[in-house]
Amino acid sequence: MSEPAIIAEELVYRYGDLLAVDHISFTVERGEILGFLGPNGAGKSTTVKMLTGQLRPVSGRALLLGIDVARHPKQVQARIGVCFEQPNLYEELSGVENLQLFARLFGVRDVDLQGLLRRVGLDGRGTDLVGRYSKGMKQRLMIARALVNRPDILFLDEPTEGLDPTSAEAIRRVIVEEQQRGATIFLTTHDMYEADRLCHRVAFINSGKIVALDTPHNLKQQYGKRMVRAELVGPDGTLYTREIVLDRPETPTELADLLAHEHVVTLHSEEATLEDIFIRLTGRGLA
Numbered sequence: 001m002s003e004p005a006i007i008a009e010e011l012v013y014r015y016g017d018l019l020a021v022d023h024i025s026f027t028v029e030r031g032e033i034l035g036f037l038g039p040n041g042a043g044k045s046t047t048v049k050m051l052t053g054q055l056r057p058v059s060g061r062a063l064l065l066g067i068d069v070a071r072h073p074k075q076v077q078a079r080i081g082v083c084f085e086q087p088n089l090y091e092e093l094s095g096v097e098n099l100q101l102f103a104r105l106f107g108v109r110d111v112d113l114q115g116l117l118r119r120v121g122l123d124g125r126g127t128d129l130v131g132r133y134s135k136g137m138k139q140r141l142m143i144a145r146a147l148v149n150r151p152d153i154l155f156l157d158e159p160t161e162g163l164d165p166t167s168a169e170a171i172r173r174v175i176v177e178e179q180q181r182g183a184t185i186f187l188t189t190h191d192m193y194e195a196d197r198l199c200h201r202v203a204f205i206n207s208g209k210i211v212a213l214d215t216p217h218n219l220k221q222q223y224g225k226r227m228v229r230a231e232l233v234g235p236d237g238t239l240y241t242r243e244i245v246l247d248r249p250e251t252p253t254e255l256a257d258l259l260a261h262e263h264v265v266t267l268h269s270e271e272a273t274l275e276d277i278f279i280r281l282t283g284r285g286l287a
């Protein structure tokens with residue numbers, strides 16, 4: 001079996017007295033989509049900066065594709081794609097010129113830039129100056145740029161935030177296509193629905209620590225409550241609802257009573273969302 005795409009071993013980072021990342025360890029397998037979820041200030045960007053060689057950990061080690069990032073940042077950077085934080089595009093150049101510049105930087109020759117623009121929904125706009133692009137267009141160009149060197153690992157920060165639903169869906173499609181090509185995706189997001197849909201596993205990060213890391217399914221099984229919500233009609237004809245929590249010893253009797261003695265109009269099963277679970281684990285929301 002090939003070695004994992006990412007190994008983080010006891011990573012620590014401080015800004016002065018502030019412990020921003022507190023002994024974080026995890027592994028991401030090749031071809032996996034890992035969601036990295038946490039509220040503002042949790043330490044997500046700082047972790048990514050250590051993984052991508054932009055910050056040197058105070059202690060601990062990051063290995064990408066088996067290479068020690070702090071020792072060989074250039075070697076690692078040639079094999080990854082990063083779309084993170086503030087747009088750093090050349091506004092006085094066109095979209096396609098920005099991509100060409102990046103391709104030259106990486107010594108990539110045979111890349112289909114028009115194809116890349118098409119994938120992020122910027123076909124027909126490649127010759128426009130980036131300075132005239134909207135915020136969402138710049139974001140999509142940054143994603144295209146991160147793909148220029150056909151990266152083995154793709155780091156994406158909130159890739160669909162602020163995009164209209166059609167563009168957001170196009171970007172999610174690109175993420176899945178990249179994964180199918182064999183790339184590993186490290187996806188930072190606040191969007192639990194997106195994480196649930198796209199990610200094989202999600203890590204919850206809070207105050208510089210990973211508080212849970214598992215598949216969305218397992219997290220829901222382990223921490224979430226499944227329930228049945230029934231809409232009922234009372235004797236006087238008014239509608240009311242009742243919730244029955246599943247997976248408890250008394251559940252079968254409660255459900256049988258409900259069906260035998262009440263007038264049930266609708267019956268729906270519901271499971272906890274990742275957001276519910278995050279709140280349960282940390283006492284705070286993701287916003």
Ligand SMILES: Nc1ncnc2c1ncn2[C@@H]1O[C@H](COP(=O)(O)OP(=O)(O)OP(=O)(O)O)[C@@H](O)[C@H]1O
Binds near residue numbers: 039043045
């Ligand atoms: N350059 C810096 N100097 C000092 N403190 C910083 C710096 N960058 C980040 N921090 C602090 O480190 C902590 C972690 O920040 P980080 O940017 O890693 O969080 P984040 O999870 O990426 O947040 P967001 O979702 O807002 O991007 C925060 O308390 C933040 O204020």
